[in-house]
Structure formats: structure tokens, C-alpha cells
Amino acid sequence: MELLYNPEVMPEQEIKATFVARQPLVDELVSLIAQQPEGAGVQHVVIIAPRGMGKTTVLLMIKFFIQDGDLGQRWQAVKFPEESYGVYDLADFWIEALNLLASETHDESLRAQAEMLKREYPQSDDLQQAALAALKDWRRIHRKQLVLLVENLDMILTQINDERDNARLRDVLMNDGTLMLIGGATTFFKEARAYEQPLYNFFKLYDLDDLRFSQIQDLLRRRAQVDGVPDFEAALKANASRLRVLEYFTGGNPRLVLMLYRVLTQSEIGEVRRALEKLLDEVTPYYKAKVETLPAQQRKILDHIARVSGKTNEGLTPGEIALAVRLPPNQVSAQLKRLSEIGYVRAADLRGRSVYYTLSEPLYAIWHQMRFGRDARQRMWWLVRFLKLWYTVEELGAESERLGTRFGEYLRAGQFAQARDVLDHQGYLIEAMGDAALGKRVLEKITDAFRAYELLSSALSAYKGGRIEEALRQLDLALEIEPDDYTICYVHGDTLGSLGRHEEAIASFDRALEIKPDSHEAWNNRGISLMRLDRQEEGIGSFNRALEINADDHGAWHNRGIAYLIRFIDDMLQKNFDLAKEDWKEGLNSGKRSADENWSNAVSGALLAVAETGHWRFARQLITEGNLEEPLFPLARALDYLLTGDQALVEKLSPEVKGIVEQIIAKLRSLAQG
Numbered sequence: 196m197e198l199l200y201n202p203e204v205m206p207e208q209e210i211k212a213t214f215v216a217r218q219p220l221v222d223e224l225v226s227l228i229a230q231q232p233e234g235a236g237v238q239h240v241v242i243i244a245p246r247g248m249g250k251t252t253v254l255l256m257i258k259f260f261i262q263d264g265d266l267g268q269r270w271q272a273v274k275f276p277e278e279s280y281g282v283y284d285l286a287d288f289w290i291e292a293l294n295l296l297a298s299e300t301h302d303e304s305l306r307a308q309a310e311m312l313k314r315e316y317p318q319s320d321d322l323q324q325a326a327l328a329a330l331k332d333w334r335r336i337h338r339k340q341l342v343l344l345v346e347n348l349d350m351i352l353t354q355i356n357d358e359r360d361n362a363r364l365r366d367v368l369m370n371d372g373t374l375m376l377i378g379g380a381t382t383f384f385k386e387a388r389a390y391e392q393p394l395y396n397f398f399k400l401y402d403l404d405d406l407r408f409s410q411i412q413d414l415l416r417r418r419a420q421v422d423g424v425p426d427f428e429a430a431l432k433a434n435a436s437r438l439r440v441l442e443y444f445t446g447g448n449p450r451l452v453l454m455l456y457r458v459l460t461q462s463e464i465g466e467v468r469r470a471l472e473k474l475l476d477e478v479t480p481y482y483k484a485k486v487e488t489l490p491a492q493q494r495k496i497l498d499h500i501a502r503v504s505g506k507t508n509e510g511l512t513p514g515e516i517a518l519a520v521r522l523p524p525n526q527v528s529a530q531l532k533r534l535s536e537i538g539y540v541r542a543a544d545l546r547g548r549s550v551y552y553t554l555s556e557p558l559y560a561i562w563h564q565m566r567f568g569r570d571a572r573q574r575m576w577w578l579v580r581f582l583k584l585w586y587t588v589e590e591l592g593a594e595s596e597r598l599g600t601r602f603g604e605y606l607r608a609g610q611f612a613q614a615r616d617v618l619d620h621q622g623y624l625i626e627a628m629g630d631a632a633l634g635k636r637v638l639e640k641i642t643d644a645f646r647a648y649e650l651l652s653s654a655l656s657a658y659k660g661g662r663i664e665e666a667l668r669q670l671d672l673a674l675e676i677e678p679d680d681y682t683i684c685y686v687h688g689d690t691l692g693s694l695g696r697h698e699e700a701i702a703s704f705d706r707a708l709e710i711k712p713d714s715h716e717a718w719n720n721r722g723i724s725l726m727r728l729d730r731q732e733e734g735i736g737s738f739n740r741a742l743e744i745n746a747d748d749h750g751a752w753h754n755r756g757i758a759y760l761i762r763f764i765d766d767m768l769q770k771n772f773d774l775a776k777e778d779w780k781e782g783l784n785s786g787k788r789s790a791d792e793n794w795s796n797a798v799s800g801a802l803l804a805v806a807e808t809g810h811w812r813f814a815r816q817l818i819t820e821g822n823l824e825e826p827l828f829p830l831a832r833a834l835d836y837l838l839t840g841d842q843a844l845v846e847k848l849s850p851e852v853k854g855i856v857e858q859i860i861a862k863l864r865s866l867a868q869g
Contacts (some may be wrong), residue, residue, distance in 0.1 A: 198315075209421055217249055217253050217256070217403065218256075220242075220253060220401060220403070221253060221256045221257060221260065224240065224253075224377065224401075225257060225260050225261075225266065226256055227240070227399075228257075228261070228266060228270060228342060228375060229266060231340070231372075231375055232372060233372050234371075234372040235369065235370045235371065235372060236369075236372075237368065237369075237372055237374075237375050238375070238399055239368050239376045239378075239397065239398050239399065240375075240376070240377045240398060240399045240400075240401065241348060241377075241378045241379070241380055241398040241399075241400055241401070242254075242378070242379050242380070242400075242401045242402075242403060243379075243380050243381070243400060243401070243402055243403070243537070243539065244379075244381070244402060244403035248403045248405075248448055248449060248450075248538075248801060249403055249449050249450075250346070250379035250403065251277065251346060251379070252449075253379075253403070254274060254344040254346065254377065254379060255274070257272065257342070257344060257377065258272040258274050258342075258344055261342060268339075269309060269338075269340065270339055270340050270341070270342050270375075271296070271299065271300070271337070271339045271340070271341050271342070272299065272342045272344060273292055273295045273296050273299055273342065273343050273344065274295065274299070274344045274346075275291065275292075275295060275343065275344060275345045275346050276346060277346040277347060278346075278347070279291060279345075279346070279347065279350070279351055279354075280355055282351050282355065283354055283355065284319050284323070284355055284357060284360055285319075285323045285355060285357075285360035285363055285364060286319040286320075286322040286323035286326060287327035288351065288364075288629065289322075289323055289327050289329075289330060289353070290309055290312070290313065290322070290326050291328075292330060292341070292343060293308070293309040293312075293326055293329055293330060294306055294309050296330070296333065296341070305329075305333065308329055309326070309329070312325045312326055312329065323360075323363070323483070328366065330373060331371070331373050334373045334374075334775065340372060340373060340374060340375065341373060341375070342374070342375050342376075342377060343374055343375070343376045343377070344377050344378075345376060345377070345378040345379070346378075346379050347379060347380065347381070348376075348378030348379060348380050349380035349381060350380075355731055358392070360836045361392065365397055368397070369397075378398070381485070381537075381747060382487055386552060387775065402538075404447075405447025405538075405555070406447035406448070406452065407447065407449065408438065408439065410447075411438060411447065411452055412431055412438060414449060414452060414453070415427075415431065415438075415452070415453075416428070416431065418453060426574070430506050448556060454730070466650030467821065468705075479562070482559055482562050482563075485539075485559075486498075487626040489534075489539075490530075492522065492526065492530050493530050493533065493534055495520050495522075495537075496516055496520055496522075496527060496530055496531065497522050497534065497539055497540070497554075498535065498563075499511075499516060499519050500516065500540060500552060500553065500554055501554060501559060501560050501563035502563065503519075504553050504554055504560045509551070509553070510543055510551030510552050510553035511544070511551060511552055511553070512550065512551055512552075513527050513528045513531055513552070516531070516552070529659055531552050534552075535552070538555055539554070539555055540552045540553065540554060540555055541553055541554070541555050551561045557701060569824075586627070588628055591624050591627055591628045592628065594624060595624050597626070598617050598620060598624065601617055602798075604858050605617060609656070609683075643676050643677065646676055647673040647674075647676040647677035647683060648673075648675035648682075649668075649682060650669045650670070650672050650676070651670065651673050651682065651683055651686060654666040654667075654669035654670045654673065654686065654690070655667050655686065657669065658690060658693075663690060663693050663694055664694070666690050667687075667690050667691065668695065670686060670690055671687075672689045673687075674687060674736040674811075678706075680709060680710070681707050681710040681711040681714070681717075684703050684704075684706045684707035684710065685703070685704070685707040685714070685716065685717050685720075687703045687706040688700045688701070688702075688707060688717070688720060688721070688724075689720055691703060692720065692723065692724050692727070695727070697724040697725075698724075698728070700720075700721075700724045701721055701725065702719055703720075704717050704721035705721070705726070708721070711742050714744075715740075715741040715742070715744040715745040715748050715751065716741075716748075718737050718738070718740045718741035718744065718751070719737070719738060719741040719748060719754060721737045721751055722734040722735070722736075722737030722738045722741065722751070722754055722758070723754055724736060726754070726757070726758055726761070731758045731761055731762050731765075732762075734758045735755060735758045735759065735762075736753075736754075738751045738754055738755035738758065739755070742755070749788070749789050749790050749791070750789075752785050752786075752788040752789035752790075753785070753786070753789035753791050753794070755785040756781075756782045756783070756784075756785030756786040756788075756789060756794070756797070757782075758767060759778045759779075759781040759782035759785060760778070760779075760782040760797060760798070760800075761801075762774075762778040763775050763778035763779045763782055763801055763805075764801055764804050764805065766778055766804045767804075767808060767810060767813075770809065772813065776817075779801075779817055779821075779841040781823055782798070782801070783798070786798065795823070795826035798821075798823065798826070798827065799826075799827050799830055802814045802817060802818065802827065802830060803830060803859070805817075806830070806834060806863055807862070807863065807866050809866070809867055811834050811837050811838055811863070812838060814830075815831065815834040815835065815838060818830070818831050818834070828852070829852060829855045829856050829859060830859060832844060832848070832852075832856050833856045833859035833860045833863065834847070836856070836859060836860055837863060837864070845857065845860070
């Protein structure tokens with residue numbers, strides 16, 4: 196995985212394998228190093244480019260070339276880190292060079308010498324001379340000149356902020372062949388551009404241009420090769436239009452190219468919002484640092500361009516900018532020229548009449564809008580803009596359909612916060628599709644669905660609180676909005692059933708089943724309402740359909756068993772003993788499949804009802820055939836006594852069981868005598 200902010204801790208081979216576009220510059224700088232004299236007259240260099248353009252990687256490649264090639268016999272590379280916050284004067288600079296040289300050469304004695312010099316020379320003037328002398332001694336002993344590869348040279352000179360030290364540095368660089376300095380800087384700093392400064396016009400300057408389209412492709416191709424991404428060449432061809440979008444948003448900045456492409460290739464379209472928000476959060480330090488290095492007037496101008504271009508995607512003339520920021524037009528023109536030179540803005544000539552300025556990196560406008568937009572909708576307009584450019588209308592339409600399905604799933608699960616988030620994202624997708632009529636229809640549809648499910652949620656709360664009539668009123672309103680929603684129809688039927696309005700409940704369950712025919716829950720509840728209406732045959736049919744769909748629906752097995760037991764009692768009352776036996780067997784089998792621990796109570800109740808009609812022997816036979824002696828022991832013993840008259844069958848029972856058996860006996864005798 197590429198390290199976007201710390202490339203120098205990446206493996207050397209990975210850095211080399213992913214290095215693109217800047218090879219001609221590295222070759223030129225290496226050639227320049229080879230041509231340097233051993234004494235006075237060494238040419239020194241500064242590479243100027245905004246952050247993320249590859250300055251660090253260029254310096255690392257120079258270091259590798261010196262280490263790996265013939266130049267290593269004559270030159271020693273010393274690479275400064277990006278953050279040299281401890282360099283406060285020229286003495287610090289030379290001491291840092293000594294310490295870094297010790298690290299590069301694994302020379303602990305050199306590091307110890309640097310520490311000794313700091314103790315021996317407490318005064319900066321003395322220390323800088325002693326540290327420089329130590330560097331010269333190292334050069335003389337090892338017969339190698341030093342190439343100081345200095346990151347953020349502009350920042351270091353700003354920290355030193357001393358013209359005397361700058362003059363001393365110039366003297367060393369110009370008149371002593373000990374070292375060559377190759378620096379990196381984000382801007383053309385005042386120490387090198389101001390006429391009155393000692394380092395004025397001293398360095399040979401190089402600019403890093405934005406990556407061109409072909410170079411962006413090459414960068415991604417190399418990155419994919421290192422990451423082991425299969426079939427990447429085909430992906431490049433298939434996504435050529437998207438790479439153009441990538442070029443547009445990043446302005447050809449290598450760091451941003453990798454960051455944005457990584458986000459988009461590793462995120463589904465539905466996750467792009469979160470992925471881009473994360474990216475924009477990650478680039479906050481990058482853009483803050485980039486802007487905060489500018490003078491106040493340039494920052495103000497850049498801020499205004501970002502605000503306007505984030506809304507209009509159009510450039511601004513110097514006159515328009517001057518009027519908006521309340522600065523003289525000549526000052527604005529001068530600052531725009533400077534911002535253009537250092538890569539912050541671009542100028543475009545429209546038919547030769549006017550110069551329009553826009554941001555070099557549209558991604559900055561997006562970041563600015565997200566961070567400083569005045570309201571939530573304004574802060575998220577960047578997403579619509581990006582979706583329009585990155586995805587086709589067909590892809591957006593397919594994602595819109597997928598989001599609609601997910602929206603329904605969240606609603607049915609009662610996850611309203613997630614549903615609201617999907618609803619928001621759906622709105623952005625529809626805006627990006629650019630079909631206002633379609634957008635209005637879709638948004639109305641999903642907004643109605645959200646309102647209906649808010650009513651459903653409220654109804655469920657009322658139902659749980661025992662306010663059944665209130666729940667039904669809210670469900671009626673929900674059905675007016677979404678008459679074809681399965682969940683609302685199902686809950687509506689369930690609520691009607693709780694109120695004993697079973698005919699209406701069946702109608703609601705039938706509507707739910709038209710929408711979702713394979714709902715075993717709806718089939719089961721429909722069967723319950725049919726049972727309540729004493730329509731056992733139809734009820735059993737509903738339970739059977741539920742069990743065809745889900746053989747593990749324990750509730751359906753239980754209800755089917757109850758329905759068969761009710762039929763069993765009806766058959767007994769009509770003295771249809773053969774039919775009664777069949778119903779009894781079905782009831783017992785269903786009860787076993789229900790895994791209901793209290794099923795024996797239902798069985799006992801059915802047999803007791805049969806015994807109450809005087810069919811004692813038949814009831815006792817069913818207990819035996821069903822192996823129900825143990826769970827139905829009190830009823831079985833009562834029947835045994837009534838059939839035999841054996842008093843011992845009762846007398847030898849434990850007191851607590853004896854009492855129950857005697858109650859059953861008394862009840863059955865009473866019914867028989869009546």
C-alpha cells in the first residue's frame with residue numbers, strides 16, 4: 196500500500212517501481228551532479244512544486260541513483276527529512292547535516308562528534324564554523340563530495356530568518372566544493388527571489404508540472420502492478436472517461452490521483468459518499484498547509500475563487516475578483532499571476548478577450564465547499580457534481596433502484612436512521628441523473644414511504660402500549676399512503692385480529708400475500724383468523740401453506756395442531772370416530788413439531804372435552820395409543836377409575852395428585868349423571 200504522506204519509509208523497490216513522469220528531471224539532475232567541479236563553482240538547485248507533486252520522490256530517486264551507480268564513488272547523498280523543525284540557525288543546519296551523514300554511513304563516531312561540538316561550542320557562530328569544518332574533514336578523509344537533499348528548503352530558511360546566516364550559506368555554497376545542495380520548496384521563496392536577499396537568483400530552479408493523462412495512466416498501472424491487481428490494463432481501457440475525471444479533479448497531482456483512485460476503486464457506488472467524505476477529511480492537513488503558506492492577499496483571492504467555482508464551475512476575471520475581495524485590480528492581477536506561477540490557479544483565455552482564473556485542483560473547491568458551506572445541502576453539492584462526472588446515467592439509475600430496495604429493507608426492520616440516510620443519498624443520485632421529472636416522482640415515492648413507516652412505527656408503539664384502536668387508526672393512515680406495502684398490510688391484519696375483526700384481518704392478510712406470496716408469517720396469521728371464525732378447514736389450509744414455505748415455523752405447527760384438535764372434538768360430538776382418530780393423529784404430530792413445552796395442556800383439554808361427552812373408553816384408548824400416559828397422568832388415572840371402579844387407583848396417589856384426579860372424576864360423573 197502506498198504511503199501518500201511518507202513515501203521515504205516505503206521499500207526502495209516499491210518507490211522505484213511506482214516512479215513515473217519525473218524520470219527526465221532525475222536524469223538531468225544526476226547529469227548535473229556528475230558535471231560539478233571538485234572546488235568552487237558548484238551549481239545548486241531548488242525544485243519548486245505544490246505539496247503532493249512528487250518532490251520527495253524525486254529527491255529519493257536521486258539518492259538511490261547515487262547509492263547504486265558510479266556516482267557513489269565520488270558523492271555521498273544526505274537526505275533531510277520533510278520536517279526539519281529543529282533547524283533554527285545555520286549552526287543547526289550543519290549539525291543536522293552531520294547527524295544525517297552519520298545515519299547514512301552508519302558512523303557512530305561522527306554522531307558522537309556532533310554531540311561533542313554542541314557541548315564545546317555553545318555560541319552559534321562558533322558552532323556553525325566547527326560543524327562545517329567537520330563536514331569538510333569528512334569530505335577530505337573519504338574523498339567524497341556531499342549532496343544535501345533538503346526537503347522544504349523554503350521552510351528551513353524561513354525558520355533561520357537571518358540574512359547573515361544566509362550570506363554565510365551562499366559563501367559556502369559558491370566558494371567551497373564540499374557540497375551541492377538540491378532543495379525542494381512549495382513556493383518560490385523570498386530568500387531566493389527578493390533582490391535584496393543574499394540568495395537572490397542563486398539557485399537553478401526546476402518546476403514539477405502536473406501529470407498528463409498518459410502519465411496518470413502510467414502511475415496507476417505501476418501502482419496496480421505493485422499491489423498485484425489482476426487485469427488492470429483492461430480496467431484502464433474500460434475506465435478511460437473516468438480517468439479524465441480523475442485528471443480534472445486532482446489537477447494531475449500524483450498524491451491526489453492515488454488518494455482519489457484508491458477511494459473509488461475500493462468503494463461501491465453506494466459507499467462513494469462516505470469514502471469521499473473520508474478522503475476530504477484526510478486531505479484537510481494537505482490543503483490547510485497548502486493555503487496557510489500563502490500571503491494574506493493570495494489566501495483571500497484563492498478563498499473567493501474556491502467559493503465561486505464550487506458553485507458555478509466557472510472561472511473569474513481579475514476584475515470580478517478585485518470587486519469581490521475589495522482590492523485594487525492591479526494588486527489582484529499581480530497576485531493571480533503569482534498564484535498561477537506556483538500552481539494554485541490556472542488562467543484560460545476565452546476567444547482572446549478576457550483571462551479567466553480557476554483553481555488548478557477542482558478537488559480543492561470540493562474540500563472548501565464541504566468544509567465551509569453555509570448549510571448542509573450546500574456542503575453536499577459537491578457529491579452531486581462528482582456523481583455526474585464519474586458515473587454514467589445507467590449506473591446511477593441502477594444504483595437508485597438498489598437504494599430503493601435497501602430503503603425498504605431498513606424501513607421494514609424499523610431502522611429509520613439508516614433509512615433516512617439512504618433517502619438523502621437517493622436524492623443526490625437523482626439530482627446527478629439530471630431528470631427533474633423522474634427525480635420528483637422517485638423522491639415523492641420514497642418520501643411517502645418514509646412517512647408511511649413513521650406511522651407504522653408509531654402504530655407499533657401504540658400496540659405495545661395496549662392502545663390497539665389508536666394503532667389501527669395510524670395503520671389506516673399508513674395504508675392510504677402505501678396501500679401496496681407488505682409490512683403495513685401485514686401489521687394492519689394482525690391489529691384487526693387483536694380487535695376480533697377477523698373478516699377484515701383476513702382481507703388485509705390476503706392483500707399482504709398478493710404482495711409477498713411466500714410469507715409464511717402472513718399465511719400463519721391468516722389461518723389464526725380463520726380458526727377464530729370456526730373455519731377450521733380453511734385455517735388448516737393456510738397453516739399447511741405456511742409450512743410448505745418454512746417447515747421450521749413452530750407457530751404454524753402449533754396452530755395447525757390446535758385446528759386439528761378442534762376438528763377432533765367436532766367429529767366426536769358428531770360420533771365420527773374414524774375421522775376423529777385421523778384428526779387426533781394429525782393434531783399430535785403437529786404438536787410434536789411445534790416444540791411447545793405446554794402442548795400437553797392442549798391435548799389434555801381436547802381429551803377432557805371428549806370424556807365430558809361420556810366417551811371415557813375412547814378417550815382412554817387415545818391416551819394409550821398416543822403414549823401420553825406420563826404427560827396426561829391425572830386424566831388417565833381418572834378415566835381408569837371411572838372405567839374399573841377400583842378405589843385403590845385413587846387411594847394410593849400422593850395427596851397433591853389425588854386431589855386433581857378426584858376433581859376430574861367428580862366433574863365427569865356429574866356430566867354423565869346430568
